[in-house]
Amino acid sequence: MAQPIWEPTPSDVHAAQITRFTRFAEQRHHLTLPTYGDLHRWSVENLGDFWQTVWDHFDVHSTTPPGPALTTSAMPGATWFAGSQLNYAEHLLRQGDPDSVAIIDAAELGGRTSTLTWRELRRQVAALARTLRSNGIGPGDRVVGYLPNTAEAVVAFLATAALGATWASCGQDYAVPAAHARLGQLEPAALITADGYRFNGHVRDRADAAAELRSLLPTVRLAIAVDRVGAGVAGMTAWSDATDGEYPLEPLPVPFDHPLWVVFSSGTTGVPKGIVHGHGGVLLEQLKITALHFDLGERDTFFWFTTPSWMMWNSLVGGLLVGATIVCYDGSPAFPAVDALWDMADRFGVTLLGTSPGYLLGCMKDSPSDLRGPRALDVLRGVGVTGAALPASTAEWLVHQLGPRVRIASTSGGTDVVTGFVGSAPTLAVWAGEISGPCLAVAVDAFDPGGHSVTGDVGELVITEPMPSMPIRFWNDPDGDRYREAYYSMYPGVWRQGDWITITDRGSVVIHGRSDSTLNRHGVRMGSADIYDAVEQLPEIQEALVLGVEDSDGGYWMPLFVVLVPGIDLDDELRHRIVDTIRASASPRHVPDDIITAPGVPHTRTGKKLEIPLKRLMQGASPAAVVDPATVDAPELIDWYVQLAAARTAPDNPHQDATAARSTTPA
Known part of the structure; x- marks a missing residue:
């Protein structure tokens, strides 16, 4: 019988945030939940109780008394916390000691690396929100970012959210036509961009591209440019001016489903789909995944290599919701050498490093026997992996390199829900080539073509109960036809993700790839x-x-x-x-x-x-x-x-x- 490549020790279980949450749920609901399987089963069979417990455990604030956690469980159309008034940015910005570091803004070799304390983060968000508001930007408006993965991108998003405006972004590696195909749909009121970024040892001057994108967005009333590479962008307000001064931080309470951001599908055919998510659903889902699955808290440093074009950037920002320090990195993961991410993990004291199977395979081929080398990596507790299936051989190599105490947290989810469907947890064992199990409150199943549940055989990944971070709607889809066609056309009332999976007898999950390929x-x-x-x-x-x-x-x-x-x-x-x-x-x-x-x-x-x-x-x-x-x-x-x-x-x-x-x- 196959043996796990990682198992939690009693001390791991005792220290895990999910254990504290479980005790809270047991006391609140008079339960006994001795295993992760028991907790998961309760969470999907009692969705309202579970999400109310998340709300209370993490002290989510509403300026009005919220209704029941789940009023109707129809898919699509579930209603969560009716009548509540909250703000994603308000919850995030009340975390963290003022003098501790909120964001490490790291750049590739040759660029600047700096830090932003929680006090300075709050100050910049408040100042930028005032600048946006003074230009008439508020609830219902869209603010878009054409930015690298930097602290400024996080500040821009949070200021937008604080106003009740809607955020969307893509990285500057996107050519202007591709960026416009996404951001132009939204008819934005403001553009926040940069003069360039660093990648693979080179400065990428994007000042002309930023100016061109601005010219293609006639609805933009305010354009702000961050100076990253010294080129500047003519005719735009300087970031330093837009974030200057001390102002009160006043996040606007908004309804649970008020649009927080628009994220885009890969868009390989036709116009990229704009997927709209709400403040409340994202807040609850990210609190769950960040604290209970990633096991992050105030003493942790979280670094996932990503860009603002990918949902993992949104997940990285979610690390701030639990008071963790996050690392934003402007550069290549493999410069000046393929193991650059490991150098940064060691340098910044990263406790959870996130990357892709492809990057790990490159490390394995380049330096198969000496990943740790001179690096201490003494606080690294987990390596998150997503974007594709993690081969068993790569997982086994990684455990051999890092030792049995580093959890390999393989996860699979989607931009569609901006979270994971299946993943790891600090109280679940890990098997090579498998994902440990379904995430809490995610009713994962595998269906055959006839819509029958299968175990131990390949089936379509489906979700049979609603999640709070399921899309509010698609952008420019007033009747919801494209939304329903995308997820509910094969199995009415059941979400089909478009992945082939096998659910094993022990409850773990094997991802086989996209079902339509x-x-x-x-x-x-x-x-x-x-x-x-x-x-x-x-x-x-x-x-x-x-x-x-x-x-x-x-x-x-x-x-x-x-x-x-x-x-x-x-x-x-x-x-x-x-x-x-x-x-x-x-x-x-x-x-x-x-x-x-x-x-x-x-x-x-x-x-x-x-x-x-x-x-x-x-x-x-x-x-x-x-x-x-x-x-x-x-x-x-x-x-x-x-x-x-x-x-x-x-x-x-x-x-x-x-x-x-x-x-x-x-x-």
Whole structure:
């Protein structure tokens, strides 16, 4: 029987915030909840009681008496804490000792690193809120950020929230058309931007891009520019002026569902979906995930490598809700070396470091036996991992490097709810290649195509009960049609996330990848993550992309694209080894039809491989219909796949590609 790679000790359980919360719930509701499973079961069977307990345990304030925690549990349409008046920023800004550090603003080597105390954070938020208010910006208006991951981005968001205005942001690595495709939808009243950022040893001057974006937003009445790289942005109010002075901090109480922010889907096709979340739902959900799952509190330092384009930036800001110090980082995770994040974790005394499976795989390949090296990492208690499935081999390597007392907190969720569906907890064991279990108050299940619950088999990840951070609506979707189509069209009244999962007999969860890019050969389904888990461990492979392409004639083509380490050729020996690895580690039924050397794998700006758009290209769809180059990290790669797809679908050669890059696997 497989053994856990991490198990909580009695002292871990005793010290965990989730234990204190459990005791509070037991006393409040006259319960006995000896295990995480018992607590989770109670939380999903008694949603109103659970969320009322969260509200009370974390002392959430409302200026009016709130109604019941959950009035109706319909999905969509659940009603939470009717009549309450609160503010996300108000709760956050009453945390923290005034003289302790709230934000560490770190920059890549060569840039500035500074700190912001809780006193200075509150002062800047109050001053910026006054500047916004004096320019007529208030409830219902939108304030947008085109910013790197810096302290200024956090201040801008909190000032916006304090006013009851709505925030949205994207990083400056987005080209202007991609930023405009998102932020322009909102018809913002204010733009907060920067003159540039640092990445991979270079200063990226974005002053002209910021000015261009401003010109494309005719509704903007106020534009503010942060000086990060010394370039400045002409014609905009300086950040230092916008945040100057001492003013009272007066967060405006708003209804529970009042819009807090708009976050955007990856947007690989069509206009990116703007997903609107409310103050109350996000506040409660982030308190739960940050304190009870991440186990963060006032003595912790929280660092998740992210950008303001991704929901993990919102989760990083949520660390402030429990008084933790957060690290905002403007730079590459792998400069000046691949282990740069570990250097920062050691330098800043990080207790929870968040990253991606891809980054960890890069560390494993670059320095497989000496991650800790000269670093003490003596306060590191956990490594959070999300964005893709974490291979078992990578998890085992990480535990070997960091030791058995560092919890590997693998999590899977979505921008849609800006939190996790399944994850880790300080009282749950961790198994390699698995996620420990469902998050509290998340009714996770796996459904087969007929809508029946399955255990031990692959199914669709569904949520059968409402969550307070489910979207209020989509932007520009007045009738809610796109919203319902996105989540409820397959199983009416049940949220379908679009991921394949397996719920094991012990309650842990295995993520297999996106259900709409699933490999379905001869009726046997497999997620692409299973193939990547096997193939990307080979030292010759930098990255892989697998597609399952259903042809109009009933055929099925499953190519594997591999990006090779420089100097390596795809010869017969390596090709056979790839096939043998997939047979042994994934499935003999899912050996690819072709192995093709590719110049690279394109991703969304949030790091997801473009499986579905590239699959549609191979089926003959036009490039313009399936992918917007502005949303892709390396758009020049798209042309290579377009040419391959055109050759494959040519009338005289419908099932073969004609490129020299092709390498056919043995039968």
